[in-house]
Amino acid sequence: MADPFDSGDAGWTPISPRLATARLLVGSLVTVAVLALVLAIVTSIVATTALSAWWLTLPVALAVLVVSWLAWWAPRNRRSWGYREQDEELVVRCGIAFRRVVSVPYGRMQFVDLQAGPLARRLGFTSVSLHTASTRTASTVPGVPHEEALRLRQRLTELGESRGAGL
Amino acid sequence: MAPGSDHATLAVGQRTHPLTAVVLGLGWSAAAVVGLVSTLFQDGGRGGWGIFGLPAAAGGGLVLGSLIGWLSWRFTTFVIDDQEARVDSGILWKKSRRVPFERLQSVDIHEPLVARVFGLAELHLDSAGGSESRTTVRYLTLARANELRALLLRRAHAATTGEVDSGDSPLAAPPAPAAAGEGEVVAEVPPSRVLVGTLLSLELAGAVIVAVGALIASVWFAAPVAALGGVVGAAFWAFQIVGRRVLDQWGYRLSRVPHGLRIERGLLSRTSETVPFDRVQGVAVVEPIIWRQLGWRRALVSVAGTGGTGDAGDREKAATVLPIADPWLAQRVVDLLVPGAIEEVQDRHRSSSASWVFAPIGWRYRWIGMDDVAVVSRHGWLTRRTSIVPHRKNQSVAVEQGPLQRRLGVASVAVHSPDGPVDVAGPHLRRAEAFTVAVEASRRSRASADQASMRSGSSS
Numbered sequence: 364m365a366d367p368f369d370s371g372d373a374g375w376t377p378i379s380p381r382l383a384t385a386r387l388l389v390g391s392l393v394t395v396a397v398l399a400l401v402l403a404i405v406t407s408i409v410a411t412t413a414l415s416a417w418w419l420t421l422p423v424a425l426a427v428l429v430v431s432w433l434a435w436w437a438p439r440n441r442r443s444w445g446y447r448e449q450d451e452e453l454v455v456r457c458g459i460a461f462r463r464v465v466s467v468p469y470g471r472m473q474f475v476d477l478q479a480g481p482l483a484r485r486l487g488f489t490s491v492s493l494h495t496a497s498t499r500t501a502s503t504v505p506g507v508p509h510e511e512a513l514r515l516r517q518r519l520t521e522l523g524e525s526r527g528a529g530l
Numbered sequence: 531m532a533p534g535s536d537h538a539t540l541a542v543g544q545r546t547h548p549l550t551a552v553v554l555g556l557g558w559s560a561a562a563v564v565g566l567v568s569t570l571f572q573d574g575g576r577g578g579w580g581i582f583g584l585p586a587a588a589g590g591g592l593v594l595g596s597l598i599g600w601l602s603w604r605f606t607t608f609v610i611d612d613q614e615a616r617v618d619s620g621i622l623w624k625k626s627r628r629v630p631f632e633r634l635q636s637v638d639i640h641e642p643l644v645a646r647v648f649g650l651a652e653l654h655l656d657s658a659g660g661s662e663s664r665t666t667v668r669y670l671t672l673a674r675a676n677e678l679r680a681l682l683l684r685r686a687h688a689a690t691t692g693e694v695d696s697g698d699s700p701l702a703a704p705p706a707p708a709a710a711g712e713g714e715v716v717a718e719v720p721p722s723r724v725l726v727g728t729l730l731s732l733e734l735a736g737a738v739i740v741a742v743g744a745l746i747a748s749v750w751f752a753a754p755v756a757a758l759g760g761v762v763g764a765a766f767w768a769f770q771i772v773g774r775r776v777l778d779q780w781g782y783r784l785s786r787v788p789h790g791l792r793i794e795r796g797l798l799s800r801t802s803e804t805v806p807f808d809r810v811q812g813v814a815v816v817e818p819i820i821w822r823q824l825g826w827r828r829a830l831v832s833v834a835g836t837g838g839t840g841d842a843g844d845r846e847k848a849a850t851v852l853p854i855a856d857p858w859l860a861q862r863v864v865d866l867l868v869p870g871a872i873e874e875v876q877d878r879h880r881s882s883s884a885s886w887v888f889a890p891i892g893w894r895y896r897w898i899g900m901d902d903v904a905v906v907s908r909h910g911w912l913t914r915r916t917s918i919v920p921h922r923k924n925q926s927v928a929v930e931q932g933p934l935q936r937r938l939g940v941a942s943v944a945v946h947s948p949d950g951p952v953d954v955a956g957p958h959l960r961r962a963e964a965f966t967v968a969v970e971a972s973r974r975s976r977a978s979a980d981q982a983s984m985r986s987g988s989s990s
Contacts, residue, residue, distance in 0.1 A: 451976050452972060452976070460932070460933045461930070461931070461932050461933070462930065462931045462932075462936075463928060463929070463930045463931075464928065464929045464930075464968075465926055465927070465928040466926060466927050466928070466968065466972045467925075467926040468926070468972065468975060468976055468979065470976075470979050471924075471925045471926060471979075495925035495926055495946065496811075496834065496925050496947075496948045497925040497926065497946035497947050497948050497949070498948075498949055499925075499928075499944065499946040499947075499949075500925055500926040500928075500946045502926070526979065
């Protein structure tokens, strides 16, 4: 792991761009739902009091801001994720503002979890969690393409068994 | 002796000691008496019981409690066979808890005060993971508890060494001593030492400062009643700190038993725990500022499977392997738990001076380093804490950097070990240094894992 914060994308396996799509989609839907609720409340206040109808634009503007931030953040965050299968360990990197690189030796992995919700299944990606005996390892790679996730788990399990050193 | 005291064949379900009914009964009785008496008072004596109310409630509670105690004893059995220990209990709702030997982490003997009066003890079986991982067998005679513990530990050791490599365990398991107090004594901490240590502890100093502060404030504001409240509160707090420490750590004895260290402690309730060598994940040495002047320190150990339960104080208590000791003794215990490890490693990486914004005073006292045996880190100036994790227990390594750290050109490195009091980390090192440390720590961790697997390959 030679200064992976700046080493560019070479050598890192990226995750599915659809993760960004999914995050944007879910984020937008939640924002729209919240917006609808807030608009309903503000409308009723405007209808019953002397409050100016211009106040209705404020939640709309906020919602637009949130969605456009999401549209900017989601692909960037997606690109920041990557992992690297080295000879003896899996290295995972993530984050732009708060960056983190974790190196997990294959032999220390206790088990590997795959998890995919309904939307992720539709879009064909899965999140892969690596568990060691320490909870601080906290390594979950979101948005790994489904086939790749299965292959990764298989490989990690095999490597873990051949290199396992126990607790 | 309990029914079925023949310990060679334990495959048949056995009962615990009959006096269990009495001890459990006393506990339930106390609860029942309190309950009945309090309803009596709520009633305001209008139930027509008058003067007979109180004894009637107390007597009823006793009968009720004893009955519950007797029933719960009657319906509890335990089995120890070749693969597992099992405890079946429950009168209406049957509960069966099984502990496979290969998952058994430790067996402790605890003598709560009431049980101890009757010469009884309970057996705690801890298995890896979760808060529900403790199984209790209560109560047995102390001798029998010791006997069963030796048996369980032998079988657990055989199960783990037979199936999973446990690193550095010897090939053959020598027979474990049956009775308590056998084995080479490593350290005995006299109660006077614990008392003096507690009197000089930062917690007590805090309580005293609060008391004095309350006194001064009340004189200033001329409010004597408030002063009394503050002082009494703080005094009670202080008394509790001293009392609990002294009671818990009375007659503290650390001794060496096959495959581990045994801790025996307590004045009213007595506890006897074992720290198995092959479950040790790391060691920490804690030196509060007052103790440091006198060269005293405390040693904590992190053991797989016991990290998650209780509050912070309880965890710290459970992890204490040496409550107060001189440096040479602490070093000896560290060396027993992590062979070859020392605190003062040569190759050190200090936190960068640019990181003073994160810790204006503390940054000077932080470093991470390593030698052939372990990764070591130190931090803290009021309470200095040195954490030691042997390379072969290092689970993973991470480097992290937030936006501010990025501007300052620093990054933090963390060595992950199972949850416990030991936390090896190098906060805010210069960025290139952080990566150097991370790479070196992973490399050594790998190398030690290779060694361990080679050793187990040749030995099994």
